[in-house]
Amino acid sequence: MKGIIFNLVEEVVTDSYGPDTWDELLDEAGLEGAYTSLGSYPDDDLHGLVRAASSQLDVPPDAVIRTIGEQALPRLATRYPGFFDGHDCRSFLLTLNDIIHPEVRKLYPGADVPDFAYEDGAPGELFIHYRSARQLCALAEGFILGAAAHFGETVAVDQTSCMHRGDRDCVLRVRFLAVRP
Numbered sequence: 001m002k003g004i005i006f007n008l009v010e011e012v013v014t015d016s017y018g019p020d021t022w023d024e025l026l027d028e029a030g031l032e033g034a035y036t037s038l039g040s041y042p043d044d045d046l047h048g049l050v051r052a053a054s055s056q057l058d059v060p061p062d063a064v065i066r067t068i069g070e071q072a073l074p075r076l077a078t079r080y081p082g083f084f085d086g087h088d089c090r091s092f093l094l095t096l097n098d099i100i101h102p103e104v105r106k107l108y109p110g111a112d113v114p115d116f117a118y119e120d121g122a123p124g125e126l127f128i129h130y131r132s133a134r135q136l137c138a139l140a141e142g143f144i145l146g147a148a149a150h151f152g153e154t155v156a157v158d159q160t161s162c163m164h165r166g167d168r169d170c171v172l173r174v175r176f177l178a179v180r181p
Helices: 003-017 019-029 043-057 061-079 089-093 096-107 137-150
Strands: 115-120 125-131 153-161 170-179
Touching: 003 019, 003 043, 003 061, 019 043, 043 061, 061 137, 089 125, 089 137, 089 170, 096 115, 125 137, 137 153, 137 170
Parallel strands: none
Antiparallel strands: 115 125, 125 170, 153 170
């Protein structure tokens, strides 16, 4: 996993709970925490941090991962505004495979990004098929929620299938509910 993810996790933790909490999570996970954005690190490092945060906060690991995604998205929008300009939430989500992930691979060589497939549902509804060996569908859900907030929209996200339940891929149903005036 690329270090940029760990940098975002560190920012989310330190902004929300302070730098001491970040150090406590690293200690509990048995990690040093020296992550460079271009470096590659074992997926187990992220899982260790999530387990430590889950234990400290007494919340399920998926909730930790979802929150990381939701709170990391605004930081990505600040770092890479060109990815977000001229979009609403739906149009932004539809750029992941064709625009954002190719650029991520250029910026972070060796990045292993998930693959998405899309299908329209009822009016105001989009089904996003998430495929990744990492099975971080909760992170994808958090990024979707963060994107909606970034664009001043309200969405509801639920999973109609999930790799964690034995399904081939995760399917995230996104319902676009409201746009802030």
